[in-house]
Amino acid sequence: MPGSEPWEHSLHIPNDPRAVTVCRRTLRLILTMHGLIGVVDVAELLATELVANAVRHTKGPAALRVHRSGAGVLRIGAWDADPSPPEPPEPFEPALEREDGRGLALVRACADTWGWQPLTRGGSRGKVVWCELAPAGEPVQERSFLTERS
Numbered sequence: 001m002p003g004s005e006p007w008e009h010s011l012h013i014p015n016d017p018r019a020v021t022v023c024r025r026t027l028r029l030i031l032t033m034h035g036l037i038g039v040v041d042v043a044e045l046l047a048t049e050l051v052a053n054a055v056r057h058t059k060g061p062a063a064l065r066v067h068r069s070g071a072g073v074l075r076i077g078a079w080d081a082d083p084s085p086p087e088p089p090e091p092f093e094p095a096l097e098r099e100d101g102r103g104l105a106l107v108r109a110c111a112d113t114w115g116w117q118p119l120t121r122g123g124s125r126g127k128v129v130w131c132e133l134a135p136a137g138e139p140v141q142e143r144s145f146l147t148e149r150s
Contacts, residue, residue, distance in 0.1 A: 077130035
C-alpha cells in the first residue's frame with residue numbers, strides 16, 4: 001500500500017541448487033508477514049528464476065534481496081559474485097518448449113520492469129539482477145537503475 005514504511009530483507013545463500021527452494025519459502029514467509037499474500041505466487045516465480053540463474057551460472061555465493069519502497073513497489077533481486085551481464089532473454093514464444101533458458105523471459109513477461117547492475121563494494125565484485133512489481137493497478141515509474149539503491 002502506498003505510503004507505507006519501506007522495508008528490506010536479504011538472504012545470503014551458498015552455491016547450491018537446494019538454496020533456491022529455501023529462498024522461495026523464505027520469500028513467501030516475508031511477503032505473508034508484510035500482508036502481501038496477493039503477490040506471493042508471482043513474486044515466488046520471479047525470485048525462483050533470478051536465484052536459480054545466480055546459482056546455476058556462477059560459482060560463488062549468492063543472495064536474495066527483497067525491498068518494498070514507501071510507494072509500494074516490490075523489488076526482488078538476486079546478487080551473485082560474477083560481474084558479467086546476464087544473457088539477454090530469448091523471445092518467450094520459442095522458448096516455451098524448452099526445459100531451460102526461459103528464466104529471464106519469464107521475468108520479463110511477469111514483472112513490471114527488470115534489469116541488472118554491476119556492483120563493487122569493499123573489493124567485492126558482482127551484479128544484481130532485479131525485477132519490480134508495482135502495487136496493484138499502478139504502473140511502475142521508469143527510472144534508471146544507476147540511481148536506485150543496490
